[in-house]
Amino acid sequence: MTALIALVRKDLILYLNDKRALMxxxxxxxxxxxxFGSLFGGAAETRTSKIEVGLVMLDQSDNGKKIAAGLKADDSLKILELTDAEAQARVREGKLAVAVMIPQGFGEQAGNALFGGRDKPRLALYYDPSQSTMLAMVKGLLTQQVMQVTSAAMMSSAGGPNTEKQLAELRASNxxxxxxxxxxxxxxxxxxxQDQRAANAAQPAAGEVPVGMSVPYTTQDQALSSGPKYNAYxxxxxxxxxxFILFMGVDMGIGILLARSLGIWNRLLAAPVSLTTVLAARVLSGALIALGLMCAMFLCAMLIFKVEIGSVVGFVGIALCFSLMTAAFGLLIAAFGKTPEAARGIAVFATLILVMLGGAWVPSFLFPEWVQTATLxxxxxxxxDGFDAVTWRGLGLAGALAPMAVQAGFALVFGGVAIWKFQRDQRA
Structure with a gap:
């Protein structure tokens, strides 16, 4: 036991003295x-940024101006009035996701096509092909404004001539x-x-909503989680x-390979210390370093970015099990690595795959369903998922038990296979 503690202490001192590794x-x-936290929404109180939309306003009719005013009043949009050339140039350069060009006479033509469905005017939408999601959002908001303004105009006394025109076209149609x-x-x-409104000279009073089509509902948005408010951080x-802790495990494994290639490993094993003790010391020191790093990172997240941990016991449990799995992963790399150079390339590639499929870069719920199943x-x-469960999801210790068990299981498998390979090589 004394030898084990001495080896663990030696590894910890060496790591803490390596300022580059700490950084x-x-x-x-x-x-x-x-x-990434700010990119995906930041803290709960952070307001979602507005979508910048270019607006080329060629229609100066009352309806056209009302459509533009409605777009500018939308809380989710930031409207930039541009010329047609400027709008196209900004979209091509990637400085603007979407731009809308409202052509001259659009308001009148939209009113004529509201009931007849013929000779529909065409809106030009310029969009960055990498931002097609933004295009769909802007189309929906634009549809709302155009329908509301156009239908209100058709219901007013000014829409009488247009209705007469459509009646004449209907009688002459097939x-x-x-x-x-x-x-x-x-x-x-x-x-x-329309005639009745014209006879009464009815005009909407100040603040009165004109008669016309509008979205027939409002939404009450309520974010639900069992614990603290959602925090993307x-x-x-x-x-x-x-x-990064997985990369630390890779470095640990590469360090063992370097020690082996320099003969340090053989001198260590020549001492009155068993191979199992040496390997156990490496796993324990690696796990302690990983646990300390994870706790330090989340302490920073709590102090600076207001991340809340719903279950401290669950968090420590997941961090400990993941740290053991990481240390065992590094030991596995050392057991099967032939040379430090070859092992580093394969280990870094495997780590990136694990990180990508684990949902570290993009949340796993955005994956296709079959990928979500495969990544289990x-x-x-x-x-x-376990760290999410004990932080913003607030699932407590119960939500941490399954992730802890899986991490511990992988640690036992990785560690067992690695020890078996080391012992086999020593006998050979």
Whole structure:
């Protein structure tokens, strides 16, 4: 036991004296976690940034101006009025995701096509092909404004001439008698309503919403979780912490290979210390370093980015099990690595795959369903889901038990295979 403690103490002192390793394994994940956390929404009180949309306004009619005013009033949009050439140039350069060009006469033509469905005016939308999601969002908001303004205009007294025109077109069309009768009845009723408003000189009072179509509902948005409010930094710190601690495990394995190639490993084994003791010391020291790094990163997340840990016991349990798995992973690399150079390339590639499939870069719930199912055999997926469970999801110790068990299972498998390989090589 004395030899084991001495070996663990030696590894810890060597690691803490390596300032470069400390910076790489502690400072870098904090910087990247802060970046990704802000990218995916930041803390709960952070407001979502507005979507910048270019607006080329060629239609100066009342309806056109109302559509533009409605877009500018939308809380989710930031409208930039540009010329057509400027809008296209900004989209091509990637400085703007979407731009809308409202052509001259659009308001009148949209009113004519509202009921007839013919000769529809065309809106030009310029968009960055890498931002197609933004295009769909802007289309929906634009549809809402155009329908509301156009229908309100058609219901007003000013829409009378347009209704008369559509009645004349309906009578001259090739539609069936039944369709003509039904649509004609609707248009005649609309014309009577318009004439009545014109006779009464009815104008909307200040603040009065004009008669017209609008979205027939409002939403009450309520974010639900069992624990603290959602904080994107919690997930990003979990993902970046898992990534860089895995790289620390890779470095540990490469360090064993370097010691073996320099003959240090043989001199160590020549001492009155068993191979199992040496390997156990490496695993324990690596796990303690990993546990300390993870706790330090989340302490920074709590102090600076207001990340809340719902279950401290669950967090420590997951961090400990993941640390043991990482140390065993490094030992596995050392057991099967032929040379430090060859092992480093394969280990870094394997680590990146584990991190990517674990949801460290992009949350796993965004993966296709079959990928989400496949990643259940990836230990990093359980680690990140476990950290999410004990932080913003607030699932407590119960939500941490399964991730802890899976991490401990992988640690036993990796460690067992690595020890078997070391003992086999020693006998050979």
């Amino acid at each position: 790489l394994h502690l400072l870098m994940p904090i910087i990247l976690a802060a970046f 539609a069936s008698a039944n369709d003509k009768a039904q649509v004609g009845e609707f248009l005649v009723s609309l014309k009577k309503f 919690a997930h990003s710190f979990a993902g970046m912490g898992v990534q 055999v990836v230990p990093t997926r359980w680690a990140i």
